[in-house]
Amino acid sequence: DSGVTQTPKHLITATGQRVTLRCSPRSGDLSVYWYQQSLDQGLQFLIQYYNGEERAKGNILERFSAQQFPDLHSELNLSSLELGDSALYFCASSEQGGFGNEKLFFGSGTQLSVL
Amino acid sequence: DAKTTQPTSMDCAEGRAANLPCNHSTISGNEYVYWYRQIHSQGPQYIIHGLKNNETNEMASLIITEDRKSSTLILPHATLRDTAVYYCIVRFRDRGSTLGRLYFGRGTQLTVWP
Numbered sequence: 001d002s003g004v005t006q007t008p009k010h011l012i013t014a015t016g017q018r019v020t021l022r023c024s025p026r027s028g029d030l031s032v033y034w035y036q037q038s039l040d041q042g043l044q045f046l047i048q049y050y051n052g053e054e055r056a057k058g059n060i061l062e063r064f065s066a067q068q069f070p071d072l073h074s075e076l077n078l079s080s081l082e083l084g085d086s087a088l089y090f091c092a093s094s095e096q097g098g099f100g101n102e103k104l105f106f107g108s109g110t111q112l113s114v115l
Numbered sequence: 116d117a118k119t120t121q122p123t124s125m126d127c128a129e130g131r132a133a134n135l136p137c138n139h140s141t142i143s144g145n146e147y148v149y150w151y152r153q154i155h156s157q158g159p160q161y162i163i164h165g166l167k168n169n170e171t172n173e174m175a176s177l178i179i180t181e182d183r184k185s186s187t188l189i190l191p192h193a194t195l196r197d198t199a200v201y202y203c204i205v206r207f208r209d210r211g212s213t214l215g216r217l218y219f220g221r222g223t224q225l226t227v228w229p
Binding site: 088 | 147156157158160164202218219220221
């Protein structure tokens with residue numbers, strides 16, 4: 001158990017809909033990262049938050065947004081869903097801002113299926 | 116982040132050592148070498164990391180060449196539960212860098228046979 005909690009584990013929805021994925025980092029970790037994993041793209045970094053502020057952005061679509069709340073949990077919002085958004089979404093956390101010597105701890109993921 | 120090159124797949128007999136190579140010929144002095152693994156559809160799991168020296172923990176050993184252009188992850192006594200995709204990643208060390216994210220390539224699919 002990594003200590004990172006993601007909910008829900010599975011999500012099935014229809015095209016055009018909007019969903020919210022939730023992540024609770026390990027106790028004391030200030031950074032939260034979101035990754036998307038699809039069969040053809042592998043693990044893709046989406047976005048990082050550090051202590052409530054956006055820290056780094058990766059391949060995140062404009063239809064997607066995220067935030068980190070004062071209690072440090074994070075939500076990833078996916079809107080106007082398309083079939084291609086079907087993927088595993090992972091959240092990870094680290095103690096500080098993700099500096100070179102820090103480990104990232106990953107949750108067990110949310111499997112999103114868009115029908 | 117420096118790119119890494121790993122074999123697509125490897126096999127290993129249960130109980131034997133698994134040696135997973137990684138080439139990172141463009142690594143800079145400010146970059147760590149990290150290894151993660153992902154067991155089918157689970158979240159990636161941290162294994163080990165190092166800068167210059169060889170490292171060992173309860174899971175594995177990491178051997179980094181003197182020029183730092185390649186490394187080898189060693190699982191000393193592989194078990195069936197070690198079957199997974201293994202990712203070799205290089206990552207900036209500097210505080211203040213915004214490149215804290217990990218770049219995952221395609222990794223090496225290690226299959227441990229009974």
